Amino acid sequence: MGVSTKKQAKLFSEIFLVLASLVIIVPFYFAIINSLKTPGEVIELSFKLPNKLVFDNYVKVFNEGNVLNGFKNSIYIAIPSVFFQLLIASLTAFILQRRATRTSTMIYNFVVFGLIPSGFLIPTVLILKSIHLLGTNTGLLLTYIGGGMPFMVLLFSGYMKNIPREIDESAIVEGCSLPRMFFTVIFPQLLPILMTGGIICFMGTWNDFTGPLYYLNKTGKYTLPLSVYNFVSQYGTRWELVYADLVIIALPVIIVYASVQKYIIDGMTAGAVKG
Amino acid sequence: MKKKYYSYIYLIPGIGLYVLMFLLPALVGICLAFTNWTSYNKTIDFIGLTNFNNFFKSVIKNGINSREGAALINPFIIAFIAITIQNGLALGLALLFNGKHRMSNFARSAFFLPSTLSLLISGYSFSAILSSGGPFDQLLKFLGMDWAIKGWLTDKWICILTVAFVNTWIWLGFTAAIYLAGLKAIPAEMYEAADIDGAGKWNKFKYVILPLLGPSITTNVILTLVGSMKMFDLVYIMIGQSFDYAFTMNTLVYYWKNETQGYASAISVVLFIIVVLMAIPILRKLRSREVQL
Numbered sequence: 090m091g092v093s094t095k096k097q098a099k100l101f102s103e104i105f106l107v108l109a110s111l112v113i114i115v116p117f118y119f120a121i122i123n124s125l126k127t128p129g130e131v132i133e134l135s136f137k138l139p140n141k142l143v144f145d146n147y148v149k150v151f152n153e154g155n156v157l158n159g160f161k162n163s164i165y166i167a168i169p170s171v172f173f174q175l176l177i178a179s180l181t182a183f184i185l186q187r188r189a190t191r192t193s194t195m196i197y198n199f200v201v202f203g204l205i206p207s208g209f210l211i212p213t214v215l216i217l218k219s220i221h222l223l224g225t226n227t228g229l230l231l232t233y234i235g236g237g238m239p240f241m242v243l244l245f246s247g248y249m250k251n252i253p254r255e256i257d258e259s260a261i262v263e264g265c266s267l268p269r270m271f272f273t274v275i276f277p278q279l280l281p282i283l284m285t286g287g288i289i290c291f292m293g294t295w296n297d298f299t300g301p302l303y304y305l306n307k308t309g310k311y312t313l314p315l316s317v318y319n320f321v322s323q324y325g326t327r328w329e330l331v332y333a334d335l336v337i338i339a340l341p342v343i344i345v346y347a348s349v350q351k352y353i354i355d356g357m358t359a360g361a362v363k364g
Numbered sequence: 365m366k367k368k369y370y371s372y373i374y375l376i377p378g379i380g381l382y383v384l385m386f387l388l389p390a391l392v393g394i395c396l397a398f399t400n401w402t403s404y405n406k407t408i409d410f411i412g413l414t415n416f417n418n419f420f421k422s423v424i425k426n427g428i429n430s431r432e433g434a435a436l437i438n439p440f441i442i443a444f445i446a447i448t449i450q451n452g453l454a455l456g457l458a459l460l461f462n463g464k465h466r467m468s469n470f471a472r473s474a475f476f477l478p479s480t481l482s483l484l485i486s487g488y489s490f491s492a493i494l495s496s497g498g499p500f501d502q503l504l505k506f507l508g509m510d511w512a513i514k515g516w517l518t519d520k521w522i523c524i525l526t527v528a529f530v531n532t533w534i535w536l537g538f539t540a541a542i543y544l545a546g547l548k549a550i551p552a553e554m555y556e557a558a559d560i561d562g563a564g565k566w567n568k569f570k571y572v573i574l575p576l577l578g579p580s581i582t583t584n585v586i587l588t589l590v591g592s593m594k595m596f597d598l599v600y601i602m603i604g605q606s607f608d609y610a611f612t613m614n615t616l617v618y619y620w621k622n623e624t625q626g627y628a629s630a631i632s633v634v635l636f637i638i639v640v641l642m643a644i645p646i647l648r649k650l651r652s653r654e655v656q657l
Contacts, residue, residue, distance in 0.1 A: 102460055106467040110474035113537070116489035117477070119499075123492070134492045136499055181378030187370045196379065203386050205586075205643045206636045207594040207614065209393035211625050216388060235385025238378055267369060296482040298597045303621070314482055328492065335485040346480050354476055354541050 124332035131329040146333040154334055159313040163295060166226050166312060170233045170294040171287050178241030179279060183271060186246045203239035210303050217304060224306045232304060233294055241286055248282040285352045292342055313338050396629035403623050415630035434609045435616040438524045443592035445528040451584055454536055458543035475537025487601035490530045517602060520609045527599050539584050546580030582650040586643055593639050
């Protein structure tokens with residue numbers, strides 16, 4: 090291939106990448122512009138820019154959609170979900186990885202198997218009901234921690250293989266108890282993967298739609314994603330408010346994504362490839 | 365000493381919650397599948413395979429026109445598109461990203477974005493764009509392709525293909541990122557050796573890249589297969605539950621969740637068996653083909 094054709098091919102790839110990227114984000118552009126239109130204008134459902142920017146929709150969403158309450162519920166679930174998943178899964182992965190016996194390998198496989206099948210949601214409802222946690226944020230939180238185990242354990246134990254055992258041993262010689270050794274010696278070593286796991290867990294919890302739909306039954310407990318149902322109905326969907334609400338739901342994730350995307354992409358794929 | 369130190373006691377919170385939220389529901393679900401538990405019955409009785417019989421009877425009798433038939437067929441359609449088109453496009457993208465292009469990082473972030481956001485935003489945007497007489501139909505009209513206009517979210521077969529397409533759009537960047545990670549793991553010496561042997565672009569792809577990409581292919585095929593079979597949110601958001609031919613296994617479970625819980629549990633069991641039976645042989649087959657570096 091001559092130099093000029095090679096250059097041309099490269100230029101073509103560059104242009105293709107830019108155009109394809111723009112096509113990919115078109116639906117988000119659609120949501121944003123339509124969240125800024127008047128009800129009369131939005132009914133056309135078009136890509137046209139708004140005649141006048143109507144920020145009032147966002148105010149309306151906060152007032153009518155109980156968005157503040159949804160936001161609070163989502164935060165109250167997402168933060169403990171991240172905290173407990175990281176803590177519990179890293180400890181579980183650590184014990185299983187360090188023991189490396191036949192039994193511990195079996196337990197590991199049993200946990201990771203959980204990635205494959207789909208959940209049994211109705212029995213879970215029944216179990217939550219029997220321990221009086223159905224419809225509570227605590228109940229929903231438990232389903233996230235238990236359900237998150239397979240991926241988190243997979244992610245952490247892959248990383249732990251690279252932390253030398255000698256580190257543990259020197260702490261053991263000094264008479265350090267396991268919890269103390271784990272939290273003072275191992276935990277700091279895990280920082281990059283904890284970051285990745287934490288972000289994945291945050292996004293998963295924040296965006297989850299199915300869990301709240303099954304396990305929460307009072308509107309007062311609804312997390313943010315369900316707030317969209319304040320504006321969607323058989324009798325007419327108020328699209329301008331739906332899109333304003335969706336932008337509000339997406340905003341925290343976009344901020345997280347924009348600031349730490351390297352961790353997200355590298356981490357999600359690292360865990361998946363090693364599996 | 366070693367075993368005593370890394371005591372199983374520390375597994376209690378993690379394994380305990382996993383058992384409570386995964387194993388126990390599965391066991392309870394399997395038991396419930398053989399009962400006639402409904403919200404109207406006062407007692408719950410063991411009824412053997414009746415639930416399963418009823419399910420497969422509807423499938424056989426009415427095919428895609430029954431909720432059950434649709435629920436069984438549609439996830440396979442979504443999975444087929446995800447495994448072929450999504451994986452093919454993603455591999456192509458990953459090869460492009462792997463080239464030294466100035467726009468690679470930007471494009472990679474843009475493509476990955478949809479998989480990080482709530483499915484609601486993608487679902488509702490596409491619902492509007494593809495609605496009858498909406499922007500997409502107008503575009504077709506503008507191009508003089510009126511004949512191609514379909515009920516994207518309402519027609520039989522078409523509506524599921526639409527969901528499969530949106531599903532591909534959402535996860536394309538994620539799948540590509542996994543392939544890219546696999547490509548980056550291929551040592552440069554491999555390409556050099558191929559160059560020395562005088563391999564062309566296609567041969568390099570066929571004999572060097574593809575075999576060494578084994579683990580990424582395994583991961584992506586399994587992830588897309590399992591994700592498609594479990595499909596719930598996107599169908600629920602985009603089509604809802606108004607058409608019998610647009611059900612998937614998990615939207616059908618949701619449909620019956622407040623009335624006939626025994627029957628719904630049987631559907632969950634069928635799905636569980638299908639997913640495990642499909643995933644495990646594929647996993648074995650793909651694993652055995654992987655080349656170890």
